[in-house]
Amino acid sequence: MEKWWPLFLSLLAPACGHAQPASRPPAGDCASKAYQDTLVARYFDRGAHRISYLDPRWAQYCDSLIATCPNIAYAYQQKAMPLIKCGDYAQAMPLIDKAVALDANRYLAYRGFLKCIFTKDYTGAITDFQRVAKLKPNGREMDHTYAFFEGASELELGHDKLAEKAFATDMALQRGADGQGSVHFNTLWYAGVTAQRLKQYAQAQTYLQQCLKAYPQHPEANYYLALNYRFQGQAAPARQHLEAAQRALIGGYRLNEDNIFYANYPEQITEYEVTQALKELRN
Template sequence: MAYQQKAVPLIKDGRYEEAFALENKAVALDPPRWLAYRGFLKCIFTKDYEGAILDFQGAARINPAGREMDHTYPFFEGISNLELKNYALAEADFQQDMRLQKGAAGKGDVHFNTLFYAGVLAFELKKYAQATAYLKQCLQQYTNHPEANYYLGLTYRKLGNIQQASQYLHTAGQALAKGYRLNEDNIYYANYPHQITAYEVQQALR
């Protein structure tokens, strides 16, 4: 715990090399507690996606149903594979993430950001109907999700529906202006993959 606590301010200051020297010691002493957390840092803070996948795979061998920052391990593996353009692997990861969230009875709620990233993946794969479905499900839970509105706008543009595209892009810009964000842990210290800015919205509306 002491090593990890000392690393926190270093992470927030962007002093990653110093921070990871401490994080690595914490993992060596207590892998069940800190391995997945290190994977989270690699995925979100340092964008070491290959390293993040290895850490989460190791954590899953210890605790297959484990969670980190309110998400399953496959959620972060899915983001990592999405960013690495390993789309087939990302698709499998997000499906596993959804299965774990739904539980054995299949009735559990799926986190809106799982739906968002699954929608982004479908968009990248040019599966626009599937992207629309995932992003709309995300927005049913979190109407002012800037990124989901933005990518749904881009999806409608690909489908040739310019009016709907403009509507969702404007909503994305308004949500950002009101301070809405992805609503994830540490959002103020690191940019999550596919997190957008007002500039990107303005460019999309041109």
């Protein structure tokens, strides 16, 4: 019975904690891309990626790869990922910094995304996206242009004119050289919020209505369009869109961004804000 006790303790290890690295395999040429690929296949394709990232063995696989070749940026990003999703940014971000130091071309925009959405380091996010734009002009991260995240960050910093400029760039890149490309509904929502902050109510209404044409149940677009109407003294359409936002949230509709399960996006709302706005409208 005693020989099962260490196994039992290992199963009780916290999912977001740390695990000891496994033994190191025979050394190879860590500068070789081919050797790096064999390690990634061994520790991730046939290892970590076959279990949950919440399993303590995930960190063991990462540590084993790092112990074998400490110059593979992907290992640090993968070790950081469960920590990010668990909210342990203090432990995660130094790992992401290491990944960026080893491969800025691949991970600089990813770090900027994390700063914008997870750690709320908006100034740092802008710096990262402006830097990576020089490495990879017109690149994208998490299905958005770099300008999208710059705009969201500028908006949160209260730099409304800079946000307006960033979202204009974002929309231009999405439309493309022929101007025929579609614009993501969340870009239209953010552009609407920015125009509203600048008291450009007609422009804000246009953006938010375009967002709702693409995604009628968008809670935030309905909410901010309601505010836009309220600012202009139009109570009836304001109430209509607040009620639409409330129904959408109750029905489970959200921004349709993958990472909203782990962090709130800038200007994202809850049912509480909608309820309060409805109360204020009745008074």
